[in-house]
Amino acid sequence: MTSRSITDLQLAHLLADAARETILPYFRRSGQGLENKDLEGFDPVTAADRAAERAMRDLLRQHRPEDGIWGEEFGRIDGTSGRQWVLDPIDGTRAFISGTPTWGVLIALAADDGPPVLGLIDQPYTGERFTGGPDIAEMTGPLGRRPLATKPGRTLDQAILFTTFPEVGSPAERAGFDAVAQQVRLTRYGMDCYAYALLAAGHIDLVIEAGLNAYDIQAPIAVIEAAGGVVTDWQGRPAHGGGRVLAAANAGLHALALAILKQTPEDW
Incomplete structure (x- = not known):
């Protein structure tokens, strides 16, 4: 060919x-x-x-x-x-x-x-x-x-949140993650890219990570957005370059989690 x-x-x-x-x-x-x-x-x-x-x-x-x-x-x-x-x-x-x-x-x-x-x-x-x-x-x-179809809108207290490492990133990034984790129903760890696949398939609601490279997140972005989800950085900007990432099943949940994560200092 x-x-x-x-x-x-x-x-x-x-x-x-x-x-x-x-x-x-x-x-x-x-x-x-x-x-x-x-x-x-x-x-x-x-x-x-x-x-x-x-x-x-x-x-x-x-x-x-x-x-x-x-x-x-x-x-x-x-x-x-x-x-x-x-x-x-x-x-x-x-x-x-x-x-x-x-x-x-x-x-x-x-x-x-x-x-x-x-x-x-x-x-x-x-x-x-x-x-x-x-x-x-x-x-x-x-x-x-x-x-693939992400979950419809729900409140944070009903959400399932994933990240790969419990420490997440810097102390400030861990604090930002914990602030969201305190609001959700269930938090789980250690799934790497499979967490993003579960979000796109409609099984979980949020993935929050930090310290990513572009090759860690570009494929998940395309899959999640095609399934109806939203992926940005912690300030609501494009995330395809890596760094801090918030992936959400829908715009409503994304807005709720983003409002918390935006308080994390950007210089950490």
């Missing part, structure tokens, strides 16, 4: 298929090639992360050689088309090395430095895939093909 013989959506699925095939042989097995990228902390990377990103980059060079690529493991290369594929081969490497199935492959397509127009969250082990973009908001998996 030539570079333009498949659509962007078809290509996104090819990328996810390639990553899934590459990653699964490493999951819950020894010999993951674990390394630490942070000498002052713990930022794990495995052979599966790198192999999956290489596989996706190879497909992009074949089918969209004019597009840019921004991946977690091998950085950013500019294209000539004004478009960019944003890749996180394993979002949730800590979960991956722990054997929990809450990590995922993130794939997004955006205008250079702009918001995503297409996104895909794939969980290879469970076989679930969440896709959002123009005229598509759906999940596929063991239960078949289903439309």
Whole structure:
């Protein structure tokens, strides 16, 4: 197939298929090639992360050689088309090395430095895939093909809130998160990108995080917005560049949580 013989959506699925095939042989097995990228902390990377990103980059060079690529493991290369594929081969490497199935492959397509127009969250082990973009908001998996739709409006005291790390970020960011958490019915931790997929599928109401990179959030933004949700930073601005992120099932809940988070100092 030539570079333009498949659509962007078809290509996104090819990328996810390639990553899934590459990653699964490493999951819950020894010999993951674990390394630490942070000498002052713990930022794990495995052979599966790198192999999956290489596989996706190879497909992009074949089918969209004019597009840019921004991946977690091998950085950013500019294209000539004004478009960019944003890749996180394993979002949730800590979960991956722990054997929990809450990590995922993130794939997004955006205008250079702009918001995503297409996104895909794939969980290879469970076989679930969440896709959002123009005229598509759906999940596929063991239960078949289903439309994605976020929850309708509800008050904070009925909401379910997720984040990945209990510490969230800086002390001020943790305080901002806690202020929202004190208002909701249930708070849960540790789901990485799978929390955003659950929000898009209508199971939870809020995800609040800090310290994200663009490749952590661009695919979830596209999926959640296609499903009817809202994603911004903690000041209500676009979040596709990363940083502090508030994802909500609907505009009403977003406004309630945002009013609390806006009080968090921006210089932390």
